[in-house]
Amino acid sequence: xxxxxxxxxxxxxxxxxxxxxxxxxxxxxxxxxxxxxxxxxxxxxxxxxxxxxxxxxxxxxxxxxxxxxxxxxxxxxxxxxxxxxxxxxxxxxxxxxxxxxxxxxxxxxxxxxxxxxxxxxxxxxxxxxxxxxxxxxxxxxxxxxxxxxxxxxxxxxxxxxxxxxxxxxxxxxxxxxxxxxxxxxxxxxxxxxxxx
Amino acid sequence: xxxxxxxxxxxxxxxxxxxxxxxxxxxxxxxxxxxxxxxxxxxxxxxxxxxxxxxxxxxxxxxxxxxxxxxxxxxxxxxxxxxxxxxxxxxxxxxxxxxxxxxxxxxxxxxxxxxxxxxxxxxxxxxxxxxxxxxxxxxxxxxxxxxxxxxxxxxxxxxxxxxxxxxxxxxxxxxxxxxxxxxxxxxxxxxxxxxxxxxxxxxxxxxxxxxxxxxxxxxxxxxxxxxxxxxxxxxxxxxxxxxxxxxxxxxxxxxxxxxxxx
Numbered sequence: 485x486x487x488x489x490x491x492x493x494x495x496x497x498x499x500x501x502x503x504x505x506x507x508x509x510x511x512x513x514x515x516x517x518x519x520x521x522x523x524x525x526x527x528x529x530x531x532x533x534x535x536x537x538x539x540x541x542x543x544x545x546x547x548x549x550x551x552x553x554x555x556x557x558x559x560x561x562x563x564x565x566x567x568x569x570x571x572x573x574x575x576x577x578x579x580x581x582x583x584x585x586x587x588x589x590x591x592x593x594x595x596x597x598x599x600x601x602x603x604x605x606x607x608x609x610x611x612x613x614x615x616x617x618x619x620x621x622x623x624x625x626x627x628x629x630x631x632x633x634x635x636x637x638x639x640x641x642x643x644x645x646x647x648x649x650x651x652x653x654x655x656x657x658x659x660x661x662x663x664x665x666x667x668x669x670x671x672x673x674x675x676x677x678x679x680x
Numbered sequence: 681x682x683x684x685x686x687x688x689x690x691x692x693x694x695x696x697x698x699x700x701x702x703x704x705x706x707x708x709x710x711x712x713x714x715x716x717x718x719x720x721x722x723x724x725x726x727x728x729x730x731x732x733x734x735x736x737x738x739x740x741x742x743x744x745x746x747x748x749x750x751x752x753x754x755x756x757x758x759x760x761x762x763x764x765x766x767x768x769x770x771x772x773x774x775x776x777x778x779x780x781x782x783x784x785x786x787x788x789x790x791x792x793x794x795x796x797x798x799x800x801x802x803x804x805x806x807x808x809x810x811x812x813x814x815x816x817x818x819x820x821x822x823x824x825x826x827x828x829x830x831x832x833x834x835x836x837x838x839x840x841x842x843x844x845x846x847x848x849x850x851x852x853x854x855x856x857x858x859x860x861x862x863x864x865x866x867x868x869x870x871x872x873x874x875x876x877x878x879x880x881x882x883x884x885x886x887x888x889x890x891x892x893x894x895x896x897x898x899x900x901x902x903x904x905x906x907x908x909x910x911x912x913x914x915x916x917x918x919x920x921x922x923x924x925x926x927x928x929x930x931x932x933x934x935x936x937x938x939x940x941x942x
Contacts, residue, residue, distance in 0.1 A: 663887030
């Protein structure tokens, strides 16, 4: 199943640096960047990430809990990107800690660790995994949107939407929206509440 | 494996009332004729079991042959052999025998198939899905159940349309011809409408299969899922066959009847 990461960090150097290194790992099908908590909330709601890497100074303990509650059905992992001194108690509330002096291998190991903790999900062969764009289309599709609505929302042509749908059906061998909805819930692409 | 063309089979059928069934297991070829014991057919191929009630034949027929049982039940032996062959042999498409086929008998067969789906197959699948929901604790199970229930509604609509509109139309056509009616009373329908509307209801079963085979994570329920899949695939085969009989037998016959009347 495709995995989505959101990086919440104000410093562009750190953000882009993380993005650049993590992209090379091929662990995620989609990576999004945000710079403040409000944008992070919004991004979690929209993209249903598996993991968020956040600067601990952006979120206090309460904010951390409320981020985890945004998508009730899905266990959201939150890692701290630490490059200044923080109280241990605060840092312990994160699922993983990434240090500024971690090297590439160590960072990969930490990320792999968190992803593997997500229970009961076997990674399909890469050629069968949905692309980030296909995931976007699938998510909107199972919310009951038409091809036209999806095309407007994602700023792509209906023709492209249809071709994404074709690929999704081919990869998953599921044709109907009702069947895709079950798949999306199974793989935590969407929560039960979001299905109308 | 001997491969009979359509014509060969029909010729054969006309000559001596018997033909070879290309059993999907080709080592297991079997000649079915009017003189074959019905019990032997059922013993050889379990798929023939579900056909019996469609001819209103009940188990317990002893050593009687196909011909004897058919006579007793007022079924044309040729019709019985034709349906058995279509059902058990994927590559068999009837052609020449259609002209002599008894329309009422065909409609009764199709309606009885529907009854089997509605009274036996679907309720059993429903109890299995119910059981699955109890055993497999996953939020997606509820959605699967919803999907299944929607699907059943579609199947029932499909069957009801055929029972209430398409089949009575063909029955009326056949009745008019029997009574030698000069012209057909104005019924605003033709078999072309049915042909167009005849969508594949078995398609969604494939989605259910994919979900259960590939995507539901392993759980403690080893057997329930296998039971469901067994039933689904069985149902799928049956529906595909049923659609083939409608497309390859019912529709051509209705077209022939329409031509006679116009």
